Amino acid sequence: MKRVWTPDEESSEAYEAAYEKVSVTISDRQLRPRDLVAYATIAYELAGLREGDGDFGDNEDDQGDVDPEGLDAALEWARAGVCVLQQSLPFPFTDVLLYSELDNRPAHRLLFAYADLLRRRDPKAAALWFTALVYLNPNDNMGARFIAPDGPAPIF
Secondary structure, three states: OOOOOOOOOOHHHHHHHHHOOOOEEOOOEEEOOOOOHHHHHHHHHHHEEEEEOOOOOOOOOOOOOOOOOHHHHHHHHHHHHHHHHHHHHHOOOOOOOOOHHHHHHHHHHHHHHHHHHHHOOOOOHHHHHHHHHHHHHHOOOOOHHHOOOOOOOOOO
16 A cells, blocks of 8 residues: 555654645644544544544444534545545455554544444445445544444454
8 A cells, every 4th residue: 555644753854844834724623634543533623523533433323423514624634535445456356454554544544433423314225335334444443433324244
């Protein structure tokens, strides 16, 4: 996988300068386009949710306290992050993306956030994303198998 760097990783001064140069401010939020965690965090904030509240994935029928007006913007932010991720992976990507690899965790958080927000709008479409998360990481450290259409699958 082509690495999607995060701002706190060790890198050269030239790389840090280039990274800062591509930073943009959108609606009073600074974003480094390849910071996958930022897309997920901003998306949850716009939806009126916070990561780690335990509201995500607990009940597939529960819509939580999502701000309906913010959901559209949240989905756009999450979708933008998914596009960045897709451009960072070789095409066609048919391999696994194990959560145990620390560099892969931002990708999983982003994909889960997108699927979680999408299920509030279109549960059928979101089911495919949760299933894909289980295929990407058969150990399913995020709990996507509990929301995927076929329910819990055995861990390999």
